[in-house]
């Protein structure tokens with residue numbers, strides 16, 4: 001297999017900065033997001049971190065900032081713990097996907113280049129005139145690409161993180177889709193219940209595995225009475241001999257059956273690896289709307305949601 005450009009660069013950095021016995025500690029992977037590189041550095045070579053960062057910039061001048069990831073993606077906002085190690089002192093950058101520009105601030109919001117294919121895959125599924133709800137939109141990538149590449153009537157783009165909302169507003173303006181994308185800063189379930197999003201959507205995106213099954217009843221409540229498509233993202237463990245597609249299919253089928261929904265799974269695919277034997281999967285499923293008694297019980301729900309993390 002051919003080595004990636006980033007891997008070759010890191011090998012060169014190791015040769016230049018580290019003595020042979022320490023080279024094994026330099027991680028083999030580097031994410032480049034806009035003009036920011038993110039790497040992990042083993043504590044054994046921590047004393048060389050600034051030199052490592054500076055050498056990355058010298059070898060690849062399109063990189064202007066190097067950040068070290070010091071903890072996993074975590075918390076409600078799904079952010080990375082990052083430490084500055086070289087270059088300009090900032091954590092924001094501009095990323096480009098399919099001709100659109102997006103401002104992200106990696107300290108405060110979620111972004112991964114590994115969802116890029118998925119963003120466009122979903123945009124291509126949207127049919128003219130659809131109303132779409134993106135329940136966990138981050139800085140608006142799915143929403144804005146749908147507005148640019150499909151002909152939706154409207155995309156409601158919800159995120160609970162005020163900083164993600166602020167950047168999403170900027171990105172909507174930057175990509176000139178103000179007439180299509182409505183940004184909302186709120187909990188997704190509360191937004192559906194209290195901002196007139198009940199029975200309005202033809203398609204719902206749920207790109208947050210931690211909440212996807214838990215918030216499924218609210219997604220169903222937002223579908224038109226004729227039903228529509230839901231794209232649910234899930235994390236599954238793939239043990240030897242198990243099929244991750246079967247696991248994802250089982251989880252969604254159980255959840256929808258319990259709610260008495262008629263449904264048809266139209267596609268299941270692996271989106272990306274998210275850890276050792278842990279995969280992110282997406283299930284595209286057509287669903288009928290919620291039955292009236294369940295809708296009423298959700299609509300009469302007075303308390304804000306409690307989060308399972």
Ligand SMILES: C[S@@+](CC[C@H](N)C(=O)[O-])C[C@H]1O[C@@H](n2cnc3c(N)ncnc32)[C@H](O)[C@@H]1O
Pocket residue numbers: 076077078110111112115135136137138139140141142158159160161164186187188189207208211
């Ligand atoms: C995995 S990220 C979304 C990624 C984004 N769709 C993209 O394509 O880059 C999940 C997002 O859900 C948001 N979030 C977490 N809990 C939420 C909730 N209860 N309601 C709405 N958004 C929420 C987080 O702030 C985060 O931006």
